[in-house]
Amino acid sequence: MQRITGMLVAGVASVFFAAMAPQTSAAPVVQGGKDGVCDNGEFCLYTQTGQHGSVVDRRAYETDLSTTHVRNGAASWRNLTGVDWMLFDGVRCTGNTYRLHVADGNAHDIHPSWRKRIKSIARVDRTGACRNG
Numbered sequence: 001m002q003r004i005t006g007m008l009v010a011g012v013a014s015v016f017f018a019a020m021a022p023q024t025s026a027a028p029v030v031q032g033g034k035d036g037v038c039d040n041g042e043f044c045l046y047t048q049t050g051q052h053g054s055v056v057d058r059r060a061y062e063t064d065l066s067t068t069h070v071r072n073g074a075a076s077w078r079n080l081t082g083v084d085w086m087l088f089d090g091v092r093c094t095g096n097t098y099r100l101h102v103a104d105g106n107a108h109d110i111h112p113s114w115r116k117r118i119k120s121i122a123r124v125d126r127t128g129a130c131r132n133g
Contacts, residue, residue: 034057034058035057036054036055036057037055037057038051038055038057038078038080039057039080040080041059041080041081042057042058042059042080042081043057043058043059043077043078043079043080043081043085043121043123044056044057044058044077044078044079044080045065045070045074045076045077045118045121046070046074046075046076046077046078046107047069047070047072047073047074047075048075048076049075049076049107049109050076050107050109051076051078051106051107052076053069053075054069054070055069056068056069056070056074058121059081060122060123060126060129060130061093061120061121061122061123061126061127061129061130061133062120062121062122062130063091063092063093063120063130063133064091064092064119064120065118065119065120065121066091066119070118072116073115073116073118074110074115074118075109075110075115076107076108076109076110077100077107077108077110078103078105078106078107078108079100079102079103079105080105081102081123082102083102083123083124083125084099084100084101084102084123084124085099085100085121085122085123085124086098086099086100086121086122086123086124086127087099087100087110087114087117087118087121088118088119088120088121088122089114089117089118089119090119090120091119091120092120092130092131092133093120093121093122093127093130093131094120094131095119096117098110098111098114099124
């Protein structure tokens with residue numbers, strides 16, 4: 001009987017302490033945080049024309065697109081930031097540039113001569129951070 005009582009007390013104690021332990025949950029979803037959805041405040045590149053295919057979404061810049069969905073080329077873009085963006089044919093926002101003026105949020109195709117050349121992107125006001133990042 002004493003052994004059963006001890007086991008019962010140990011069981012109740014473990015349930016009590018488990019209930020008192022801090023609860024962990026999955027990490028919260030950050031709105032607009034490289035989630036593959038073109039949210040307000042983001043600039044997005046698409047692998048296909050007309051805003052189709054895989055998407056890369058950024059808020060400020062990307063120093064090297066070779067590890068993203070558009071590593072083999074981007075064909076269209078959407079700008080929901082209210083700021084002009086620059087395309088670069090070098091990593092860390094270097095090389096030749098192609099400026100994309102603020103648009104209305106609709107899909108815009110990238111000039112065919114640039115589709116396979118894009119290596120990095122940045123808001124015009126964040127190119128310095130991209131070069132140093």
